[in-house]
Amino acid sequence: SSWWSHVEMGPPDPILGVTEAYKRDTNSKKMNLGVGAYRDDNGKPYVLNCVRKAEAMIASKKMDKEYLPIGGLADFTRASAELALGENSEAFKSGRYVTVQGISGTGSLRIGANFLQRFFKTSRDVYLPKPSWGNHTPIFRDAGMQLQAYRYYDPKTCSLDFSGAMDDISKIPEKSIILLHACAHNPTGVDPRQEQWKEMAAVVKKRNLLAYFDMAYQGFASGDINRDAWAVRYFIEQGINIVLSQSFAKNMGLYGERAGAFTVICSDADEAKRVESQLKILIRPMYSNPPLNGARIASLILNTPDLRKEWLTEVKGMADRIIGMRTQLVSNLKKEGSSHNWQHITDQIGMFCFTGLKPDQVERLIKEFSIYMTKDGRISVAGVTSGNVGYLAHAIHQVTK
Amino acid sequence: AYRTDEGQPWVLPVVKKVEQMIANDNSLNHEYLPILGLPEFRANASRIALGDDSPAIKEKRIGSVQSLGGTGALRIGADFLRRWYNGNNNTATPVYVSTPTWENHNSVFMDAGFKDIRTYHYWDAAKRGLDLQGLLNDMENAPERSIFILHACAHNPTGTDPTPEQWKQIAAVMKRRSLFPFFDSAYQGFASGSLDKDAWAVRYFVSEGFELFCAQSFSKNFGLYNERVGNLTVVGKDADNVQRVLSQMEKIVRTTWSNPPSQGARIVATTLSSPQLFDEWKGNVKTMADRVLLMRSELRSRLEALGTPGTWNHITEQIGMFSFTGLNPKQVEYMVKEKHIYLMASGRINMCGLTTKNLDYVAKSIHEAVTKIQ
Numbered sequence: 001s002s003w004w005s006h007v008e009m010g011p012p013d014p015i016l017g018v019t020e021a022y023k024r025d026t027n028s029k030k031m032n033l034g035v036g037a038y039r040d041d042n043g044k045p046y047v048l049n050c051v052r053k054a055e056a057m058i059a060s061k062k063m064d065k066e067y068l069p070i071g072g073l074a075d076f077t078r079a080s081a082e083l084a085l086g087e088n089s090e091a092f093k094s095g096r097y098v099t100v101q102g103i104s105g106t107g108s109l110r111i112g113a114n115f116l117q118r119f120f121k122t123s124r125d126v127y128l129p130k131p132s133w134g135n136h137t138p139i140f141r142d143a144g145m146q147l148q149a150y151r152y153y154d155p156k157t158c159s160l161d162f163s164g165a166m167d168d169i170s171k172i173p174e175k176s177i178i179l180l181h182a183c184a185h186n187p188t189g190v191d192p193r194q195e196q197w198k199e200m201a202a203v204v205k206k207r208n209l210l211a212y213f214d215m216a217y218q219g220f221a222s223g224d225i226n227r228d229a230w231a232v233r234y235f236i237e238q239g240i241n242i243v244l245s246q247s248f249a250k251n252m253g254l255y256g257e258r259a260g261a262f263t264v265i266c267s268d269a270d271e272a273k274r275v276e277s278q279l280k281i282l283i284r285p286m287y288s289n290p291p292l293n294g295a296r297i298a299s300l301i302l303n304t305p306d307l308r309k310e311w312l313t314e315v316k317g318m319a320d321r322i323i324g325m326r327t328q329l330v331s332n333l334k335k336e337g338s339s340h341n342w343q344h345i346t347d348q349i350g351m352f353c354f355t356g357l358k359p360d361q362v363e364r365l366i367k368e369f370s371i372y373m374t375k376d377g378r379i380s381v382a383g384v385t386s387g388n389v390g391y392l393a394h395a396i397h398q399v400t401k
Numbered sequence: 402a403y404r405t406d407e408g409q410p411w412v413l414p415v416v417k418k419v420e421q422m423i424a425n426d427n428s429l430n431h432e433y434l435p436i437l438g439l440p441e442f443r444a445n446a447s448r449i450a451l452g453d454d455s456p457a458i459k460e461k462r463i464g465s466v467q468s469l470g471g472t473g474a475l476r477i478g479a480d481f482l483r484r485w486y487n488g489n490n491n492t493a494t495p496v497y498v499s500t501p502t503w504e505n506h507n508s509v510f511m512d513a514g515f516k517d518i519r520t521y522h523y524w525d526a527a528k529r530g531l532d533l534q535g536l537l538n539d540m541e542n543a544p545e546r547s548i549f550i551l552h553a554c555a556h557n558p559t560g561t562d563p564t565p566e567q568w569k570q571i572a573a574v575m576k577r578r579s580l581f582p583f584f585d586s587a588y589q590g591f592a593s594g595s596l597d598k599d600a601w602a603v604r605y606f607v608s609e610g611f612e613l614f615c616a617q618s619f620s621k622n623f624g625l626y627n628e629r630v631g632n633l634t635v636v637g638k639d640a641d642n643v644q645r646v647l648s649q650m651e652k653i654v655r656t657t658w659s660n661p662p663s664q665g666a667r668i669v670a671t672t673l674s675s676p677q678l679f680d681e682w683k684g685n686v687k688t689m690a691d692r693v694l695l696m697r698s699e700l701r702s703r704l705e706a707l708g709t710p711g712t713w714n715h716i717t718e719q720i721g722m723f724s725f726t727g728l729n730p731k732q733v734e735y736m737v738k739e740k741h742i743y744l745m746a747s748g749r750i751n752m753c754g755l756t757t758k759n760l761d762y763v764a765k766s767i768h769e770a771v772t773k774i775q
Binding site (some may be wrong): 001002003004005006007009010013035037042045047054055059065066067068101104106107110126135138139141143186242248249253254255256257258281282284285286287288290291292293294321337338 | 402410412416417420423424430431432433434435436469470472473476485486487489509511512513515564572580581591612620624625626627628629637638639642643644645648649651652655657658659661663664666691692694
């Protein structure tokens with residue numbers, strides 16, 4: 001007999017399961033609107049030019065493969081912090097922060113979650129927006145935290161339930177943890193406006209909550225890295241010492257290279273050093289030290305003026321294509337004769353769009369049109385091209401008319 | 402980390418070649434790998450550990466999880482065991498590590514949630530070798546179903562491995578006491594120069610019908626330290642069990658790093674799946690192993706020629722990157738402070754730090770330390 005007889009079969013990952021089903025489909029018109037990876041207007045993965053250039057530079061340097069420090073590549077972590085906080089940030093310039101390299105967004109979130117489990121003394125509760133990225137819940141749970149929620153998305157309007165959010169946030173017990181999506185909320189694409197962020201910050205400060213920002217789309221949302229980091233920077237300016245997880249999977253197209261970072265804004269540089277030492281103690285028994293390749297590419301891009309400039313142009317290009325597809329989808333739906341209000345498609349931002357489609361409608365899209373998305377009606381706009389946006393609009397109209 | 406005779410890091414020639422191939426291949430992109438990793442990497446990595454003719458592979462009762470180095474493989478295995486081994490979420494299951502062991506073993510299992518981490522006898526300081534009797538006694542007395550972390554070869558830090566006969570005795574006790582073998586294989590090929598020889602213990606346990614885990618690292622034998630290339634090999638009773646185990650490991654991976662890094666796995670997969678590159682790699686590995694073996698024999702012969710008090714055959718009987726010299730903390734302090742030779746307080750030296758240029762100096766310094774300091 002086996003030690004594992006009682007081990008249950010784990011359920012397939014809901015998001016990745018969509019891609020599996022898509023791959024099996026033989027319909028030539030099929031569309032994969034499931035997983036959040038950018039595609040160009042031909043539906044192909046896009047390796048950024050600045051990434052190719054950085055890779056060529058790295059190859060020519062013939063560097064060794066010695067272990068990185070536990071906290072990662074210093075040039076990378078410093079550049080990541082500067083990108084998020086802004087070069088004029090007082091917190092950045094004073095050095096009252098620590099940034100460690102993490103395994104893309106997930107790994108960075110997990111380091112943070114583990115750190116909070118060990119060192120955040122006043123609460124076990126992490127408040128997520130409703131809904132949030134599906135993986136947030138198991139990450140925090142596996143780290144030993146408890147999950148709560150605050151109202152966020154209003155399905156009636158397909159936009160932000162601001163009064164509901166403010167109501168819930170103002171009632172979060174003091175000194176709890178609140179998780180916020182810095183920009184391009186996943187899965188809804190619904191972001192607060194700046195005035196709304198200001199009000200949220202005031203309540204977070206008043207309730208003395210620890211603000212944990214997840215920023216996976218800086219630059220990718222609006223096309224402007226400063227604009228996308230506005231909320232993060234505003235909170236810090238208001239004296240809220242946030243923690244932050246960054247991913248370079250989407251904005252640099254470095255998905256499989258796992259480039260990310262976790263940052264803690266501290267009271268002073270000394271506190272930052274102490275926090276850093278504890279983060280290293282958490283990282284060492286997870287994977288010892290992080291992988292170099294992605295971090296080195298990202299670092300070269302951020303720290304080389306020409307490459308950085310090219311990157312900013314390319315990330316804007318990706319963001320613009322997404323925005324363009326949103327516009328085209330709406331106009332095509334109108335052309336189809338749909339009487340519904342599809343404004344939320346262009347109001348929302350980033351890779352994802354909460355269409356408002358119901359599960360049974362999603363099911364029809366999959367079965368009748370071979371258009372694949374998650375049951376919650378979330379589509380990855382990155383999977384839409386000028387070649388298939390008409391088909392998509394037609395299909396959506398068929399299941400909603 | 403390995404060092405050449407010039408004291409420099411060494412990027413394996415086959416790695417340079419394969420990296421160039423990857424760089425020139427414009428069809429490659431940076432898309433996410435599957436959660437469990439690159440399929441060609443996983444299959445080849447496990448094949449290397451278990452052998453081409455492994456019955457477990459033939460019977461399709463093995464699984465693989467691409468991990469962030471050997472540490473990552475250990476951690477995924479540890480997290481899984483804490484959730485699913487010996488009941489559900491049984492944090493009380495004893496975990497045994499050797500005395501001494503790589504210090505991170507303790508932290509990995511502690512952070513995975515195990516509350517009862519114990520030690521088993523291993524290093525006999527008096528005879529400078531394996532305390533087999535102590536080890537076997539600990540296994541006899543361990544609660545049934547305890548987890549034992551075994552170093553597959555090139556024990557870190559002592560460099561002292563059981564002989565095949567001793568492994569057979571260890572396996573017999575473990576089978577009788579229903580103890581779980583978790584192999585840590587960080588030096589396959591690097592220890593003796595032979596992949597098969599260095600995997601003998603793991604393969605023997607598989608042939609004895611054990612269900613086991615083997616955490617593999619490709620940091621040293623591929624010199625890919627900073628790319629974090631590792632693999633957790635799972636051997637189970639049958640395909641169905643292994644499939645369920647892997648599905649649960651997938652959930653653990655998803656909340657730890659989502660999916661593993663691409664670059665290092667591509668290099669290893671490309672190398673292992675090409676007969677020509679594979680041969681080239683084996684040659685590179687043998688180069689590293691041979692240099693270490695040479696340094697061992699050269700150091701020993703110098704110490705014996707100097708008439709340094711004590712016996713020094715352990716230097717060549719031990720294997721792998723590290724050697725437990727037998728120097729005590731005071732002698733180590735002398736080495737560090739007076740001779741500027743850096744080694745661990747335990748007396749562990751990294752053989753890779755020895756070169757033809759510094760052998761004489763190191764031997765003389767050890768001689769001084771041993772004769773001047775007691």
